[in-house]
Amino acid sequence: MSDRHLIVLNVNGEAHEALVEPRKTLLDVLRHDLGLTGTHVGCEHGVCGACTVLVDEEPVRACLMFAVQAESAEIRTVESLGRDGELSDLQRSFSEHHGLQCGFCTPGFLMLAEGFLAQRPDAGREEIREAVSANLCRCTGYQTIVDAIEATATRRCHAQQKEATA
Structure with a gap:
């Protein structure tokens, strides 16, 4: 029996599939599975805010949210801000x-x-x-x-x- 779950995350306007353990954080999926390294790993306790992303347009600490919790949400990372090489x-x-x-x-x-x-x-x-x-x-x-x-x-x-x- 597998303890991994196939989830679909909507990140920066694109759907991404990920096979994750229930305890894997959104931060880890963004950085390690999706390669979105703009979201930084800081304290990993929700204190510093370096991992802040938007989940349904609300600021959220990605280190405190499990990836499976974000499955039906719209997620935006810092990579979503600039377009075509231009800064927002x-x-x-x-x-x-x-x-x-x-x-x-x-x-x-x-x-x-x-x-x-x-x-x-x-x-x-x-x-x-x-x-x-x-x-x-x-x-x-x-x-x-x-x-x-x-x-x-x-x-x-x-x-x-x-x-x-x-």
Whole structure:
């Protein structure tokens, strides 16, 4: 009797089959089975946020979720942000505002911010600061990360207003 399960994961808009043990984490499947190494392995206890991905547009610690739990969900990793070799607006903002240093925590912050801005597109600085406190960065001191997310929120709101009046 096999203790592995064949699952289909919808990751970054594509269906992927994986044969997994019930205890295998989403993080391990993303990195080892699907080769999506942008999702980083940090503490493996759900504390640092380096493994944050979006599951049905909600930020989730991939190290705390079993892959079998994600079978019917839409999963987005940091690889979903840029298209055709171009950075997303959020990635560009992180670069412009120096919101990354060593880069280890950056994918988790990007996915946390992407999910947060989808829910709160008009968030203010204090709301952003509170949201990013969920992830750990050992290099930047968060100020530049908050600046980058705030700039992205402002740009997106202006673009949305421009479209509404056009």
